[in-house]
Amino acid sequence: MNRGPQAAGGGGRLDRFVASLMLGLLILAAGLIVSGLLLHGRYVPTVAGAHSSVAALHEGGLIGWIARFHEWGTALFLLVGGGLIGLIVFTSGYKSPNEWRWWSLVALVAAVFGLQVTGHLLPFDRHGVQTAAIEAGVGGRIPFLGSTIREAMLQGAEVSGSTLEAWYLVHRWLLPLVVVAAVISGIVALARRRETKPMVWIGIAPLVVASIVAVFLPPAFGSAASQADFAAYNALPNWYTWPLHGALKLTERIGPAWSWIGVALVPGLLIGFLAALPWIARKLAPFFIGTIFTLFIGFFATAGVLCAGAIASPFGNQDPVAVPIEEPSGALQPIRVELASEGERIFTREGCSGCHTLDQFTGTGGPNLNREFVKRPNPQWLIRFIKDPSSVRPSSTMPSFPHLSRTDLEALAEYIRKPRP
Ligand code: HEC
Structure with a gap:
């Protein structure tokens, strides 16, 4: 097979480089766990306390540095870990006798990605909260399981203190346990291959780089979230x-119903493919x-x-910029009732109802439009948004409906802006 002196499994220089970077990631992961333990006592996982407790952390001298190390170390881990996965794939470094080194790496990168995503909500700033709302909506699009997933992610209909509690639980217990298990198996995997001695200076490099970056780079931290952010979708x-x-x-x-392929199926296949590579x-x-x-x-x-x-x-500061609500030119026309009932049919026909509801219950992939008639009474705004959401809100995750005729769009607008109890 492909086991020349350059193959990463062959005990050559490349193998040594891979083992050194792996050691670097294991040391950095240990640093992330230790810094997390140090931060834990000072973090308050409640709606009222989260933002101010993180602000206080950032102001502290040593503890501020630890907080920044924790955040930037996670980002660096993902960059180096992603790069190492690529290097190993192209040099067949996942093969026996290195399969445990490989599995540890894949598990670590996946868990640290989860830590990065859940950690982003913890400061409870506006961007963090709106991002969580968007991510739960994306989870809600997975066929059959969507509403269960969304419900589990939010612990309710929209972002709240229970969302924060649940994400903190995953961030503090579930994912760190995966990290610890992967670090241990990674260390064992490296130690068992005594002929490949990792180079110490590469092994400590990620830890050193994260420590230095943490001295001067400000963390991502915006203003405190308010109720208005709990169901807003403007975050980039x-x-x-x-x-x-x-x-x-x-x-x-x-x-409109196929976005789960890109956001869940393809990533899932990629992880499965990587995990199964040794076979x-x-x-x-x-x-x-x-x-x-x-x-x-x-x-x-x-x-x-x-x-x-x-x-x-x-x-x-990553504070999302809200979409401006234009005032309609001139007085609003009264609702055209017949057109509105036509709109109700189109709402179902076009699959809007797959993501939205207009009654008290929430949809899965998108927000409840029950109060939309108060929020956006302007039919022109609705028409423009439904046709091409990204033209109004660049980061929108709603599909566009370019094929709808002007009458269809007007009917939808009438249906949505019709007052309801
Ligand atoms: C795949 C899921 C999905 C489908 C299908 C979908 N939407 Fe949306 N919609 C969303 C999401 C997510 C948002 C949140 C805002 C954003 O990301 O821009 C949204 C927001 C909206 C808004 C509110 C915008 C605001 O900020 O006030 C309206 C109105 C709307 N959708 C109407 C429709 C209509 C009408 C259809 C069918 C023609 C439809 N949607 C189909 C996901 C969807």
């Missing part, structure tokens, strides 16, 4: 969810494995560049 995607955001919008073009490699030549991996990465890169739009600033 973060850099780490940006490829998923693009994948969502790309597959949405197939049809797949017994059947498939490295060239094909490299090609499949490149196709996955190409998909996310293309989707990101073509469809995802702007990224939220990774540091400083």
